[in-house]
Amino acid sequence: xxxxxxxxxxxxxxxxxxxxxxxxxxxxxxxxxxxxxxxxxxxxxxxxxxxxxxxxxxxxxxxxxxxxxxxxxxxxxxxxxxxxxxxxxxxxxxxxxxxxxxxxxxxxxxxxxxxxxxxxxxxxxxxxxxxxxxxxxxxxxxxxxxxxxxxxxxxxxxxxxxxxxxxxxxxxxxxxxxxxxxxxxxxxxxxxxxxxxxxxxxxxxxxxxxxxxxxxxxxxxxxxxxxxxxxxxxxxxxxxxxxxxxxxxxxxxxxxxxxxxxxxxxxxxxxxxxxxxxxxxxxxxxxxxxxxxxxxxxxxxxxxxxxxxxxxxxxxxxxxxxxxxxxxxx
Amino acid sequence: xxxxxxxxxxxxxxxxxxxxxxxxxxxxxxxxxxxxxxxxxxxxxxxxxxxxxxxxxxxxxxxxxxxxxxxxxxxxxxxxxxxxxxxxxxxxxxxxxxxxxxxxxxxxxxxxxxxxxxxxxxxxxxxxxxxxxxxxxxxxxxxxxxxxxxxxxxxxxxxxxxxxxxxxxxxxxxxxxxxxxxxxxxxxxxxxxxxxxxxxxxxxxxxxxxxxxxxxxxxxxxxxxxxxxxxxxxxxxxxxxxxxxxxxxxxxxxxxxxxxxxxxxxxxxxxxxxxxxxxxxxxxxxxxxxxxxxxxxxxxxxxxxxxxxxxxxxxxxxxxxxxxxxxxxx
Numbered sequence: 001x002x003x004x005x006x007x008x009x010x011x012x013x014x015x016x017x018x019x020x021x022x023x024x025x026x027x028x029x030x031x032x033x034x035x036x037x038x039x040x041x042x043x044x045x046x047x048x049x050x051x052x053x054x055x056x057x058x059x060x061x062x063x064x065x066x067x068x069x070x071x072x073x074x075x076x077x078x079x080x081x082x083x084x085x086x087x088x089x090x091x092x093x094x095x096x097x098x099x100x101x102x103x104x105x106x107x108x109x110x111x112x113x114x115x116x117x118x119x120x121x122x123x124x125x126x127x128x129x130x131x132x133x134x135x136x137x138x139x140x141x142x143x144x145x146x147x148x149x150x151x152x153x154x155x156x157x158x159x160x161x162x163x164x165x166x167x168x169x170x171x172x173x174x175x176x177x178x179x180x181x182x183x184x185x186x187x188x189x190x191x192x193x194x195x196x197x198x199x200x201x202x203x204x205x206x207x208x209x210x211x212x213x214x215x216x217x218x219x220x221x222x223x224x225x226x227x228x229x230x231x232x233x234x235x236x237x238x239x240x241x242x243x244x245x246x247x248x249x250x251x252x253x254x255x256x257x258x259x260x261x262x263x264x265x266x267x268x269x270x271x272x273x274x275x276x277x278x279x280x281x282x283x284x285x286x287x288x289x290x291x292x293x294x295x296x297x298x299x300x301x302x303x304x305x306x307x308x309x310x311x312x313x314x315x316x317x318x319x320x321x322x323x324x325x326x327x328x329x330x
Numbered sequence: 331x332x333x334x335x336x337x338x339x340x341x342x343x344x345x346x347x348x349x350x351x352x353x354x355x356x357x358x359x360x361x362x363x364x365x366x367x368x369x370x371x372x373x374x375x376x377x378x379x380x381x382x383x384x385x386x387x388x389x390x391x392x393x394x395x396x397x398x399x400x401x402x403x404x405x406x407x408x409x410x411x412x413x414x415x416x417x418x419x420x421x422x423x424x425x426x427x428x429x430x431x432x433x434x435x436x437x438x439x440x441x442x443x444x445x446x447x448x449x450x451x452x453x454x455x456x457x458x459x460x461x462x463x464x465x466x467x468x469x470x471x472x473x474x475x476x477x478x479x480x481x482x483x484x485x486x487x488x489x490x491x492x493x494x495x496x497x498x499x500x501x502x503x504x505x506x507x508x509x510x511x512x513x514x515x516x517x518x519x520x521x522x523x524x525x526x527x528x529x530x531x532x533x534x535x536x537x538x539x540x541x542x543x544x545x546x547x548x549x550x551x552x553x554x555x556x557x558x559x560x561x562x563x564x565x566x567x568x569x570x571x572x573x574x575x576x577x578x579x580x581x582x583x584x585x586x587x588x589x590x591x592x593x594x595x596x597x598x599x600x601x602x603x604x605x606x607x608x609x610x611x612x613x614x615x616x617x618x619x620x621x622x623x624x625x626x627x628x629x630x631x632x633x634x635x636x637x638x639x640x641x642x643x644x645x646x647x648x649x650x651x652x653x654x655x656x657x658x659x660x
Contacts, residue, residue: 024564025479026401026548027371027469038368040450041357042466044415046457071356085374085415085464120370127376129459134415136372136466139357149355218356234354 007124011105017081017118028120030080036140039077043067047089047130051198052174057100058107059198060133065111067221068137070202070273074219076147076211077139079117079204084108085134087127096131115204145211147277152216152235156278158302159287161203163249164224168269169262170197181258189251196249200273205294210277213287217277223268226325227276228302229310235278238307243267244315247299264322267312278304337454341435347411347448358450360410366470369407373397377419377460381528382504387430388437389528390463395441397551398467400532400603404549406477406541407469409447409534414438415464417457426461445534475541477607482546482565486608488632489617491533493579494554498599499592500527511588519581526579530603535624540607543617547607553598555652557606558632559640565608568637573597574645577629594652597642608634 008023019029032038045064047053065082072079088096112119117137170193172179182190202219210217216235220227224246232239246267248256256262275298279287284300291298312320338353349359362368375394377383395412402409418426442449447467500523502509512520532549540547546565550557554576562569576597578586586592605628609617614630621628642650 025405027369027405027407027476029476030368030370031473032362032368034364038360038362039357040360040413040466040468042413042415042451042453042464044417044453044455044464046417046455046459048458049456075355075357077357083370083372083466085372087374087376087462089459121372123372123374123464125374125376126379127459127462128378129376129419129457129462132417132457132459132462134372134374134453134464136370136413138370143361146357146359 007101011101012119012122015105015109015112015119017120019081019120023121028083030120030138032080032140035143037143037146039072039075039139039141039146040136041068041071042134042136044132044134046132053131055198057104061104061108062111062199064133064135065108066200066202067273068135069115069117069204070200070219072137072139073202073204073207074210074217074275075139076145076207076214076217077141078207079115080138080140081118081120082138083120083136084122086122086124087132088124089131090126090128141211147210147214147217149216149218149231150234152231152237152278152304153280154237154304154306156215156280156304157284157300158239158241158304159277159279159298160220160224160247160301161206161275161296161298163247163252164220164272164274165252165266165269166193166196166249167271168265169252169255170194171269171271181255181262184258185254189254192249192251197271200271202273203275203296206275206291206296209287209290209294210275212290213279213283214277215280217275220272220274220276221270223270223325224272224276225267225312225322229325231276232310238305239302239310240305241302241312243312243320245299245301247297268322268325337431341431342449342452345435345439345442345449347450349411349450353451358413360450360468362410362470365473367473367476369402369405369469369471369476370466371398371401372464372466374462374464376462383461385528387434391434391438392441392529394463394465395438396530396532397603398465399445399447399534400530400549402467402469403532403534403537404540404547404605405469406475406537406544406547407471408537409445410468410470411448411450412468413450413466414452416452416454417462418454419461420456420458471541477540477544477547479546479548479561480564482561482567482608482634483610484567484634484636486545486610486634487614487630488569488571488634489607489609489628490550490554490577490631491536491605491626491628493577493582494550494602494604495582495596495599496523496526496579497530497601498595499582499585500524501599501601511585511592514588515584519584522579522581527601530601532603533605533626536605536621536626539617539620539624540605542620543609543613544607545610547605550602550604550606551600553600554602554606555597555642561606562640568635569632569640570635571632571642573642573650575629575631577627598652598654
């Protein structure tokens with residue numbers, strides 16, 4: 001299949017990096033630095049599931065690219081390029097016209113430049129269904145340098161970047177439901193939460209710090225609680241998280257102050273795209289220091305133990321259980 | 331987003347290559363051989379456009395992977411691995427249940443083993459729309475060794491692998507229309523054409539031969555005529571194809587004998603997934619010899635000239651024009 005020539009020439013060729021050969025070939029060429037390994041990841045997004053068909057094209061472009069950059073960051077990888085597969089609906093609520101494509105491509109190009117991850121190729125097809133995007137992102141690490149999920153060891157500390165729960169609460173803002181807390185929040189804070197849902201902020205600046213200090217790492221996409229459980233299961237360890245230490249933004253704190261039950265949504269709601277990693281105790285201070293220098297806030301929220309399973313404790317040291325551990329898009 | 335854990339563990343983890351880390355990580359790891367460059371390509375396929383929702387899951391799996399392998403082959407690349415993004419419909423004509431997934435994964439695994447291209451990762455999502463697949467394939471070439479579309483030179487000969495037009499005619503068989511020729515063909519020949527549409531045969535065995543001898547190369551997916559025009563345009567050359575030399579299978583010959591107008595469908599219909607390449611005149615014999623040794627039939631069908639544009643001639647040397655040059659999936 002080929003990209004539709006008009007679409008490429010007009011909207012996507014201007015975004016192409018050197019390896020993309022002007023997007024006029026069947027394939028793209030990547031030359032990772034000598035001695036490096038390639039880290040590859042793919043994330044697909046469908047209208048009606050991962051975003052709303054009527055979301056701004058800029059937000060859709062940013063989300064599709066950034067959720068993949070978030071995976072690279074969590075693996076300690078430096079970006080190398082990406083491929084975009086775009087399935088454009090023939091009909092539907094959102095009209096995909098020249099203006100839409102222009103806005104989508106411009107936002108994608110801005111992000112590609114900002115994160116230094118050039119578009120190297122892609123495929124555009126039409127679909128009788130909703131808009132769908134699949135982004136494959138490439139990064140590189142020094143050979144053996146990728147931080148996997150399975151490296152956590154008993155005694156390690158558990159860290160998370162940024163703040164947790166904003167996107168999950170932002171989804172409620174986006175839905176515009178009738179929950180009491182929504183009515184009591186300021187417009188400014190609601191906008192902050194909504195923006196975190198619509199436009200993830202991948203922690204690419206943290207990638208070299210993760211690579212240097214983390215024993216295991218992943219990004220939080222399906223909810224902190226469930227993703228932490230995965231990290232521990234794959235590492236063959238047990239783990240605890242102290243909920244009082246989980247970093248919340250001012251807006252999320254305000255929401256939880258209005259409705260304490262939102263804590264569950266904060267730690268299981270997902271779409272955070274923060275880095276969740278474990279660090280050996282003797283590296284913890286250096287990790288915190290380097291993260292600070294990279295401009296990314298990291299917070300110690302728990303610890304790794306021998307055994308299996310994960311536990312969550314509240315401020316009073318009481319165990320907390322959740323009705324579900326993670327948000328599933330399936 | 332994460333692959334749904336159950337789906338991975340049951341159906342896809344058994345297919346994973348070493349770089350896939352058991353599909354239990356955010357990303358996969360690829361280590362191309364030292365001194366090589368990475369060739370990457372992505373093709374998306376949607377039910378209702380590229381295949382029928384009710385096609386056998388085996389055929390869908392094979393088509394999705396093979397159209398990508400075909401791109402690698404045309405670039406002269408050796409396979410390294412692939413990623414699969416799978417969007418599963420919540421409803422629709424074709425029921426995606428355990429049996430479907432089992433059959434799909436088994437066929438995908440057989441192809442991955444046959445073409446030595448391990449599954450290294452993926453993403454499974456649900457969609458309110460039709461089944462959609464996006465495969466990203468990775469290959470490697472010695473540095474500088476990828477054969478691009480833009481290298482054809484005046485004086486080069488034009489070659490195509492295998493036979494042309496079977497898939498385009500096979501689509502008519504699949505549709506089961508009322509065309510006269512369909513009624514006059516044997517069941518065996520109709521089955522051959524249909525099979526070429528459903529299950530492309532990528533010419534991976536030709537990859538090293540293309541790499542050694544071709545000046546420019548691409549795979550024929552949108553129709554020989556249109557794809558040849560692209561190859562010449564990107565190379566900045568003019569080209570001619572002698573239609574009488576275009577290789578047809580017995581089945582396609584029988585169809586054209588019944589209805590001469592099918593020639594246009596043969597050369598513009600697409601879905602051939604054969605290699606179309608140009609070879610300098612002094613390399614032509616060696617190219618033919620090595621292709622033969624690799625077990626792939628190649629046929630000289632034309633020549634490259636200085637200038638711009640492409641022309642097609644019939645057996646009598648008369649120019650032939652087509653109402654459209656290529657089949658567009660858009």
